[in-house]
Amino acid sequence: MSGSSSGSYSSSSSPSSSPPRTPPNAYQNSIDPSSRWLVQKYGGTSVGKFAVNIADIVSSYIESNKVAIVCSARSGSTKALGTTNLLLRAASETLRRRPMTQSGSVTPVSNVMTGTPTSSPRAADAYPWTLGQTISPMARQPDSVPEFYKTVDLIRQEHFNAARASVQDPVILQGLELEIERDCDWLRSFLSASQVIDEISPRSKDTIIGLGERLACKIMAAVLRDQGIDAEYVSLESIVPDFDDLEAAEDGTLDQEFYDRLSRAVGERVKQCGPRVPVVTGFFGPVPGSLLQQVGRGYTDLLSALLAVGLEAAELQIWKEVDGIFTADPRKVPTARLISIISPAEAAELTYYGSEVVHPFTMEQAIRRRIPIRIKNVENPRGGGTVIHPDPAEEDATQVAEDVGSVPEPASPLALAMLQARATEMHHPRHPTAVTIKDHIIVLNINSNRKSVSHGFLAGIFGTLDRFGVVVDLISTSEVHVSMAIEDALAKKLLDRLVKELQKTGSVSVHHDMAILSLVGKHMRNMIGIAGRMFTTLAQGKVNIEMLSQGASEINISCVIDGRNAVKALNLIHQSCLQPPEALPAPKSIAVGPWLF
Ligand SMILES: Nc1ncnc2c1ncn2[C@@H]1O[C@H](COP(=O)(O)OP(=O)(O)O)[C@@H](O)[C@H]1O
Numbered sequence: 001m002s003g004s005s006s007g008s009y010s011s012s013s014s015p016s017s018s019p020p021r022t023p024p025n026a027y028q029n030s031i032d033p034s035s036r037w038l039v040q041k042y043g044g045t046s047v048g049k050f051a052v053n054i055a056d057i058v059s060s061y062i063e064s065n066k067v068a069i070v071c072s073a074r075s076g077s078t079k080a081l082g083t084t085n086l087l088l089r090a091a092s093e094t095l096r097r098r099p100m101t102q103s104g105s106v107t108p109v110s111n112v113m114t115g116t117p118t119s120s121p122r123a124a125d126a127y128p129w130t131l132g133q134t135i136s137p138m139a140r141q142p143d144s145v146p147e148f149y150k151t152v153d154l155i156r157q158e159h160f161n162a163a164r165a166s167v168q169d170p171v172i173l174q175g176l177e178l179e180i181e182r183d184c185d186w187l188r189s190f191l192s193a194s195q196v197i198d199e200i201s202p203r204s205k206d207t208i209i210g211l212g213e214r215l216a217c218k219i220m221a222a223v224l225r226d227q228g229i230d231a232e233y234v235s236l237e238s239i240v241p242d243f244d245d246l247e248a249a250e251d252g253t254l255d256q257e258f259y260d261r262l263s264r265a266v267g268e269r270v271k272q273c274g275p276r277v278p279v280v281t282g283f284f285g286p287v288p289g290s291l292l293q294q295v296g297r298g299y300t301d302l303l304s305a306l307l308a309v310g311l312e313a314a315e316l317q318i319w320k321e322v323d324g325i326f327t328a329d330p331r332k333v334p335t336a337r338l339i340s341i342i343s344p345a346e347a348a349e350l351t352y353y354g355s356e357v358v359h360p361f362t363m364e365q366a367i368r369r370r371i372p373i374r375i376k377n378v379e380n381p382r383g384g385g386t387v388i389h390p391d392p393a394e395e396d397a398t399q400v401a402e403d404v405g406s407v408p409e410p411a412s413p414l415a416l417a418m419l420q421a422r423a424t425e426m427h428h429p430r431h432p433t434a435v436t437i438k439d440h441i442i443v444l445n446i447n448s449n450r451k452s453v454s455h456g457f458l459a460g461i462f463g464t465l466d467r468f469g470v471v472v473d474l475i476s477t478s479e480v481h482v483s484m485a486i487e488d489a490l491a492k493k494l495l496d497r498l499v500k501e502l503q504k505t506g507s508v509s510v511h512h513d514m515a516i517l518s519l520v521g522k523h524m525r526n527m528i529g530i531a532g533r534m535f536t537t538l539a540q541g542k543v544n545i546e547m548l549s550q551g552a553s554e555i556n557i558s559c560v561i562d563g564r565n566a567v568k569a570l571n572l573i574h575q576s577c578l579q580p581p582e583a584l585p586a587p588k589s590i591a592v593g594p595w596l597f
């Protein structure tokens with residue numbers, strides 16, 4: 001089964017029947033051959049809450065650049081309530097068994113919102129089928145409505161509401177509503193078919209979540225057109241050709257050659273839009289080994305980097321609801337400062353350890369082609385944001401400052417001076433770059449039963465972790481003892497099975513509700529006493545260190561603490577290790593309170 005429409009999206013009528021309606025005097029992308037591409041990625045909450053602001057931002061850039069925008073699936077206030085999560089919920093509801101009544105028929109499913117059985121007239125009314133022609137035979141029989149129908153309807157209604165709230169032109173709106181209806185029909189059919197075969201493969205799951213980006217981009221393209229910007233919807237759901245031809249398919253990993261081919265393909269597809277502003281789905285699966293398993297959630301950031309490479313863009317901009325990367329999560333540390341320029345290695349380390357500002361795979365792809373990444377705020381478009389730029393230690397600092405100054409952002413003299421100061425500081429660092437916390441961590445301690453030699457003991461543990469697909473965030477070992485910090489993402493039953501397996505090698509203890517605290521900085525290896533300062537501060541703040549890992553990465557000192565102390569520890573370390581030197585107290589009297597939370 002393949003997804004619904006792809007290619008050019010018409011806002012005026014059925015997408016397959018006529019070309020998009022071009023608004024009179026519409027703004028278009030610059031066709032000046034000397035103007036360079038700018039790729040702008042908008043996350044789920046930005047697309048969900050600020051669609052019209054995005055149109056304003058795009059229009060402010062298209063005079064001097066060719067702009068391509070990449071969107072994620074819409075989210076409301078949080079990603080947890082977003083379309084991708086609803087799609088995953090619908091997928092799992094599809095395979096959920098329903099209890100049979102004595103007569104053998106399936107019991108009516110209750111309404112997820114109200115708990116009312118769907119056989120009641122009220123619950124049947126809860127399906128606002130405004131476009132009568134799309135009612136499927138199953139939907140007309142409340143008793144047999146599958147559970148996932150309600151979730152599909154929630155998705156449908158949410159997108160209808162968004163379309164009506166942000167598109168004024170009745171012709172554009174009508175075309176958009178038809179598209180939403182058609183996509184939701186497709187989803188219902190796809191899930192019904194999956195229910196019949198009682199299986200959703202990882203590849204099918206990819207296909208299902210891809211609908212989130214398709215719907216978001218159709219809405220965004222319509223909003224741009226409604227605001228007088230000539231836009232084209234570009235779906236990448238079929239961009240990866242034949243799996244069997246790909247070497248990557250053999251071992252299931254996506255290698256650089258795969259990404260290079262994908263960059264070229266998406267670049268060529270987007271260039272076909274001519275003067276129209278391409279609105280590109282951040283979803284580019286299914287891919288060999290599955291997008292969710294190979295790249296994981298947040299894959300849109302990676303696609304935007306690949307597109308920037310394919311277009312040889314001047315800059316990749318990732319627009320969020322935060323001004324950029326801060327010295328600590330600004331929601332948790334009120335004194336956190338915006339970082340104007342950061343190295344890719346530091347940005348990747350921060351994202352792996354809790355500050356999920358950009359998907360960690362993004363940096364590698366953009367930076368290897370020397371494309372700067374700028375994090376910007378949709379609510380504060382004039383702010384300079386944070387630039388992720390190649391490591392100046394391998395380049396000349398002056399060159400870095402010049403490069404940063406020359407990116408096509410209208411940098412103010414003040415912003416430029418800040419960037420230059422930061423570039424100089426990176427050569428003469430005075431403090432680490434940022435501190436981050438990763439919550440929901442489990443610590444597993446394994447003591448060898450000494451029935452095998454040390455290497456056999458470790459091999460046994462890693463073999464088991466591999467079979468369970470468990471990623472270890474931190475590890476600390478001696479010959480007979482291993483402590484590991486892992487994400488608390490396993491279902492209870494699976495964790496119990498994992499522990500049982502590990503018990504074959506020794507005694508195992510499990511500690512829940514832990515957090516990893518990481519101090520990150522490119523030049524920390526040359527800062528004598530920084531680890532001492534970090535741990536002294538925690539001791540003075542009465543924060544116990546459960547596990548320690550130092551030295552595995554030169555730019556990261558991490559430890560595991562009790563999750564209940566996470567915010568307190570973050571503030572303590574920010575105050576003692578990240579305040580500018582002039583604000584630091586004398587080393588002997590590191591203050592440990594009072595804190596601002
Ligand atoms: N060091 C950090 N700098 C900036 N934001 C951070 C940091 N650590 C954690 N965060 C959090 O990451 C979130 C990223 O921004 P947001 O736009 O909300 O994400 P998304 O685009 O995924 O919806 C913010 O809510 C912010 O509180």
Ligand SMILES: N[C@@H](CC(=O)OP(=O)(O)O)C(=O)O
Pocket residue numbers: 042043044045072073079082084085212282296297298299300301
């Ligand atoms: N919609 C996907 C992809 C994505 O990149 O999302 P976001 O840009 O909002 O992190 C997800 O929820 O994972």
